[in-house]
Amino acid sequence: MAVNIQVSTTPNEHAMKFTIDRQAIESGHKTYANAEEAEESTVAKALFGLEGVASVFLMADFITVTKKPEAKWDNLQPSAVEAIQASFD
Numbered sequence: 001m002a003v004n005i006q007v008s009t010t011p012n013e014h015a016m017k018f019t020i021d022r023q024a025i026e027s028g029h030k031t032y033a034n035a036e037e038a039e040e041s042t043v044a045k046a047l048f049g050l051e052g053v054a055s056v057f058l059m060a061d062f063i064t065v066t067k068k069p070e071a072k073w074d075n076l077q078p079s080a081v082e083a084i085q086a087s088f089d
Contacts, residue, residue: 003088005081014039014054016077022088025058032056043087050079 004021024043033055038044043063044056052071059065065080067073 003085005084007077007081010064012066014069015064016065016073016080017062018080018084019062020084020088021061024059024063025060027060030058032058043084046083046087047050047080050076050083053080 003083006018006019010017010021019033025041030041030044032038032041032044032048035045035048038048040055041056041058044058047053047056047063047065053065053076054071055066057066063084065076067076
């Protein structure tokens with residue numbers, strides 16, 4: 001069954017919140033600043049595979065992706081949704 005994803009903006013123009021109907025992390029929260037740190041998380045690793053991702057923040061029911069200032073959400077948002085969906089398949 002495909003993961004349900006709801007995308008919303010945040011007060012930070014460089015960050016978007018992806019609310020999911022799955023558990024992204026068992027408890028607490030985790031912030032990844034680069035792909036090397038994200039090796040332990042399938043979804044964070046997939047997001048760092050996208051050009052323009054600066055950091056990934058995980059909570060149980062949502063993921064916040066922060067982009068590099070030069071990246072455009074028009075390109076990055078659909079790719080991030082695909083990467084999140086693929087991580088939970």
